[in-house]
Amino acid sequence: MLSRVAESLYWMSRNLARAESLARIVDVAFNRTVDRNVAGRDQATAMWRNVLGLVGVPGDDAYPGGSRFATDAFALATFSREHHSSIVSCIHIARHNAASVRAELSSEAWEAVNALYLYIEKQSPRAVVRAGPSSLLREIRDAGVAFGGIVDATITHGEEWNFLQLGRFLERAAMTAAVLQTHDESDDSVPEWQRMLEMCCASEPFARTLRHSNDPYDALGFLLLHRTFPRSVRHCTAEVDHALHRLSETRPGTFSNEAERVTGRLGAMLDYVRLAEIVDDGPVGFARRLALRLAEIGTAVEATYFPLVPAA
Amino acid sequence: MLYTIDHETAYSYSQRVRESYTVCHLQPMSDITQYCTGFDLRIEPHAQIFFYRDRFGNEAQHFSYLPNHDALKISARSSVVTARPSAPEPPRSVHREVLAMDPLLPELYDYLHESAYTTFGPALREFAAWLGEPSDDLAGYFIRAGEAIHELFRYDRDATGVHTTVDEAVELRSGVCQDFAHLLVALARLQNIPARYVSGYIHTRSGDDVLGAEASHAWCEAYLPPYGWVGYDPTNARLINDEFVKIAVGRDYRDVSPVRGVYKGASQGLLSVNVAVEALTTTQ
Amino acid sequence: MQPLLELYEQVDCYDEFAAENGVPRPHYAGLAATLRSIEWSDLRAREQTVNAALLQRGVTFTVYADSRGTERIMPFDLIPRIIPGSEWDRISRGVAQRVRALNAFLADVYHEQRILRDGVVPWELVYSSKFFCREMVGVRVFRDVYIHVSGIDLIRGRNGTYYVLEDNLRSPSGISYVLENRDVLKRSFPKLFENYQPLPVDDYPLRLRAALRASSCNDDPTIVLLTPGIYNAAYFEHTLLARRMGVELVEGSDLIVRDNVVFMRTTRGLQRVDVIYRRIDDDFLDPLYFRPDSAVGIAGLINAYRAGNVVIANAVGTGVADDKAVYPHVPAMIRYYLSEESILENVPTFDCTIDSDREHVLGHLEDLVVKNTNQSGGYGMLMGPASTAEERERFREAICAHPRDFIAQPVIQLSSHPTIAGERLAPRHVDLRPFVLYGREIDVPPAALTRVALTEGSLVVNSSQGGGSKDTWIIEDEG
Structure with missing residues (x-):
């Protein structure tokens, strides 16, 4: 098998797993912040800083702060295109890799990645914030989990699948x-x-x-x-x-x-x-x-x- | 004359690069005017060397080095015997009709037309117009053009670069041997005289003031039947004699550049070249 | 019932389907009967099924301008083109003869150059060609085969005579449409198909593989298909051929030259490659010798090639033989190398470097087709009769400035064929591209692409210019 193909499969899979995990983490973080019983404001700030650390936003400087800090942090972790580890970046990378190995993927697997990509592309961050991020994050999470199921069920468990x-x-x-x-x-x-x-x-x-x-x-x-x-x-x-x-x-x-x-x-x-x-x-x-x-x-x-x- | 030539080319990179592929024209040619008796090429780090004869009849060498590296050194040592006169007779007048009837002429298409480095731009045409028509003596024109370059152009290592075109050099009225050779090639071709670019070496006898000796040298050859290819060095205003060693001929610098290559990596290479030509004996 | 056929009105050219009296030609009688028996709505329904199938199979070409890589299907017309065996026999002998001569020409211009020395083809013409690859001079290729895969574009004049319009000797595409069109059409007209029994096309990939295998001195060579990547317009074709041939589909970055041998990078280390069926242009093959900015090429490939360590199919430098300015000389090549007369005629062509020809061209721009010798795919063309004065003026200036870059031909009314157009069958102009394989011997599989200009009156069939395709049935003559 070509190294390039193995590499694309590997990174596609990593990035989808990452998008899925991040969606879950951001969702939990968001729910915790809006739920006043759970955490004080300082604690929430510290938690978001940690979450932003996960998507590669460094230290305090990039942290938006202010009264809408939870929604700002959410938007950054989800939609930032500058940071290679934001959810949208992970989905882009996964789709790019998937496109280059389309011939090796099952059409179901390709369509699943492509559908997730098209879904995230048509979201407007502002509208999502207004409606609350839960349903978006759930979609991403579910798509990530479903992808694992699709490849398990539609690809021969050979070299490709192992990568x-x-x-x-x-x-x-x-x-x-x-x-x-x-x-x-x-x-x-x-x-x-x-x-x-x-x-x-x-x-x-x-x-x-x-x-x-x-x-x-x-x-x-x-x-x-x-x-x-x-x-x-x-x-x-x-x-x-x-x-x-x-x-x-x-x-x-x-x-x-x-x-x-x-x-x-x-x-x-x-x-x-x-x-x-x-x-x-x-x-x-x-x-x-x-x-x-x-x-x-x-x-x-x-x-x-x-x-x-x-x-x- | 018997010469030993050491030609060392070293690249260093600020960040590591990989997959270097290099083509060289470093081996002096063997023809009726000179013979290459020995050639040794070493690469550091070590790489296997391959050879081929290119379509101009030159010997070319190539190698690749794939692992990461931050330096590459190419050391060539050659031994050459030259058999040209030390003071060659200038060719007598060559008529255009003789050239026109020459059976080789159609095959010399590439030596009669523009090439990447020898384009016929406005500055060149203006210079050619100033030089005047060759009238009935092509050989005379060729040498006259070479002398004019020597007189009117300043040898200046900082004025031009490896990729300078003929037109730029004409406007600057300065350059190095590569520019002067390109210019003479272009002037000859503009008058429908077949001309080619020659890369090689020139030897400095102590006390002798020649230009272009510290690195590889370049000059021009014109096809002037019945004399065949006649070489002239516009940098030093002289016909090619036994002070010169020929390596390769081509349309322009690009065909015969001593070392050229590609690699992968973000780093820009720093190049240093060192040439030492030593005359061992005089054959008289 | 809608009178599908009754409304079919011929235009002023040779019609493939019907003779001048309007009666279907004998080999179209079966199709005519079928068309009479089915309803318009039925045809429409079948068309929709076919288009859905093509899109689903990904028989698409990528539209470059769109950053998302939008994919579209090449319009496919349901009505098959039918070619009788005797006619095909002549076509296949004709294109084989042509490819043999063109191949001999390439072997000659890159070595002895006899045809130039003998003054049959001018030196100037070859050396001034943008596609004459000087790196190939003196380089031996195995069996002297340069043109492993070619596509020869044929058109028919008013009396039905086949003419060669263009030779495509670099990397002609279109075979994927032939394969896929057949597959889907078989399903839409099973009965008709059974009656006609057209020669099968689906062994094309295996015949291509056999030709590539024969191109190597190695008995069991490792073959790869080199693609520029997923953004290339013909990427679908590359994946299809690689899959059907059972060879690896590689990009430039998958290959690496080590010690003058080409390898591909696999998860089990480097694996030697013997034959590269490349679908990228010469210019991009090797940044060491050609364009240094090529990101899809393989550094050192030309060295390995020159040393005979790898076969590149087609050979490097075949473009000099399909230069449009070289085209007028092909009949002379056939005489020179094969001592034969051309089986298929050339379209009369004016060479703008010849003064008298150029004068004629400049005087008759509105009657001629002018083509730029450096462009293909229907770009850089002046269709005289349909041109504006402004366009003609632009071409006049360009021709005077660079006569070597232009040829001109009389407008040939391409033959027409019934084609679904809106709510009826209408005559639309078609051409024919047979594919020629050359490994050890020349092989002309019965797999030819019919391209159709879908716009009424248009003579341009290129897919980039709104052309579609038809399934092409080659049938054996009865008796």
């Missing part, structure tokens, strides 16, 4: 790690952990798994280490590992390239680490190091399968 899997799970792991980095370590209240669970679509699964738990570290453990929750970092890392081994046709537990080595190493750490160690370390610091490890996997995937300079 889609790589992108999807690597991005999910990265987004969960990113949400954990938004944690205010001085606030271990239930609402604060509830917020992070919701941003990772984990509040209901968590409640079902660990009924009545009030221990914030249970939530931390759930988001990081749960074996089967589809957005826990451990689960996503394991899926990345499976996809890599299917691609190289080598035995799990061994490695034949750098991507497999760094993924296997991270997977082993997550398999054997104690939650208490993470808590002692500080969850935010741990999440930050995790993000670096995940970025390292991304770099290794690129160098292995679509190197700029081919290996001699």
Whole structure:
């Protein structure tokens, strides 16, 4: 398979997963700000700053502030074309990549990406703000989730699909790690952990798994280490590992390239680490190091399968 | 004369580049007036070198270097024996009818028409008008034009660049050997005299004041039957003698540039060229 | 019932369908019967089904001006064009002969140049051609085959004689319409189709692959199709051919030259490439030798090519043979290289570099078609009879300034064919583009494109100028 095609599939998948996750995060953030019971104004400001950090808006300077801060921040995170990680940018990148590999995609998959693109293109930020952002964000979220289902159901689970899997799970792991980095370590209240669970679509699964738990570290453990929750970092890392081994046709537990080595190493750490160690370390610091490890996997995937300079 | 020539071309890049592809015209030619007895080309970092003969009959060398790099050095060393007289006889008058009847003439289309660097612009035409008609002696015209360039133009390394056109040089009344060679080529072609651009080297004997010795040199050849190709150096106002070493001929600089290439990367390359021509013995 | 056929009125030219007395020609009798038996509304319904199918299959060309890459289908006319076997036989022998001579011409001008030395074709003409590729002088290509794929445009004059209007020897497109038109039409007229039994077109991709395979000295070469990318107007055709041939569809950035050998970048490392069926122009192939700003090319490709390490199909530099100013010399080439007379005639052509021809052209601009030799696709053309005085003046100036860039031909009333036009069948002008493959031997598959000028009276059939296409049925003669 051509490296360019693999690369486009990978980035298309990553960007759709990212758009989906961001839509959920922004939606939670927005609901929290308008719900006066939940957070004070300062807290809300801090939270939006974190969310804007996720889409690449740096520090205080770009933050709009003012009385309409929630809607301004929402508009920036969703519609900004300058920032490569805004929701609209992710959808553009995904569509661009999809167009260049249309021949390799099923027509259903292409149409799903294209429909999402056409949908976001005809939105006017002002109108969305006026009507409330929920339905827009829901559309995006649902389209992202549906895309995963469409490719699973319409594309042969061969090389192409494995690159889609790589992108999807690597991005999910990265987004969960990113949400954990938004944690205010001085606030271990239930609402604060509830917020992070919701941003990772984990509040209901968590409640079902660990009924009545009030221990914030249970939530931390759930988001990081749960074996089967589809957005826990451990689960996503394991899926990345499976996809890599299917691609190289080598035995799990061994490695034949750098991507497999760094993924296997991270997977082993997550398999054997104690939650208490993470808590002692500080969850935010741990999440930050995790993000670096995940970025390292991304770099290794690129160098292995679509190197700029081919290996001699 | 027996010469050893070291020609070093070095590029350095402020940011790393990759996939460099380079074509060189660095090997002196072998014909009845000179013979290349040895040629060695080295690339740093190491790259495999390939050769081909281009459509002008020149030897060309090429190589590629794919990994990231921030410098590229091309070192050529050649040994050449020249067999031209040190004071060649100027050709006697060449009539237009003789040229017109020459069987080779139709094949010389490319040497009779404009090329990228030798366009017939207004400044060139004006200069040609001032020079006057060749009347009945094409060889005389060719040399007269070369002498005029030498007299009227200032040798100035800062006045022009690699991509200067003939018209620009005429307006500036200055330039380097490349510009003067292009100008003489264009003047000859404008009068329907086949002319080509020659790249090569010129040797400085100590105490001798020649221009163009510190790098590769360039001059012009005109097709003047029955003498064949006659070379004249407008930079130093002399017929080509045993002080010159020919590398390649073509329509203009673009066909014979010593080193040219493409690469991927955002960085602009910094170029340095070093040429040393050493005369070993005098064959008399 | 609507009298579909009764309203069909012939215009003043050769009509493919009906003889001068209005009676359908014998090979159209079956179609005529079908058209008499179906209702207008039925035809309309079938047309809608076909268009929907074409759009759904993505048989589209991209409209450049639109940043969103809007895709449109090339208008497809439901009424098939039918060519009897005996006629096709002559056409296929004619285009094969022509391609053989043109190929010999290319091998000659890039090597010995005998035809120039012998004064049959002027030196000046070849060397002044924008498409004469000097890098190719002295470069040997395998089996001396330059023109692996070509499309020869034919038109019919008033008495039905076929003329060659143009040779397309660079990267002619249109075969995807032939393949897709057939596929959808088969479904709309199954009965008629069964009665006619036209020769199949769907093995074209395999015949193309066979030709490309034969172009390499390697027995089992790795073939790729090189496309400029998704924004190219013919991208759909590129994907279709790559898929049906079972070869990789690559862009310039997918290929890399290492140690004078071409490779493609795959997820399993570099894989050697032996044959490149390229659908990009010479100018963009290699930034080292041609346009340095080419973003779709492959640096070092020409070096690998010169060394014989890769086949480029079509060869580099074939454009000199389909230069419109070289066209008038093709019959002479056929005599010179093949010692044969042309099976298919040229349209009489005035060469504006010849003084007497130019005088004639300038004196008769309103009667002639003037074509710019550097342009194609119906651009840069003056249709004399339909032109304004202002347009003629512009061309007059251009011709005087650059005579080498223009040729002129008398207006030929292209043959007409029944075509759906609004609420009736009307005669519209058509041409014919057979495709010629050349690997080891010349192969003319029975897959030809009929283009139709959908505007009443128009003689321009190019898709960029509002042309459509028809399915073309080549049938075997009875007995």
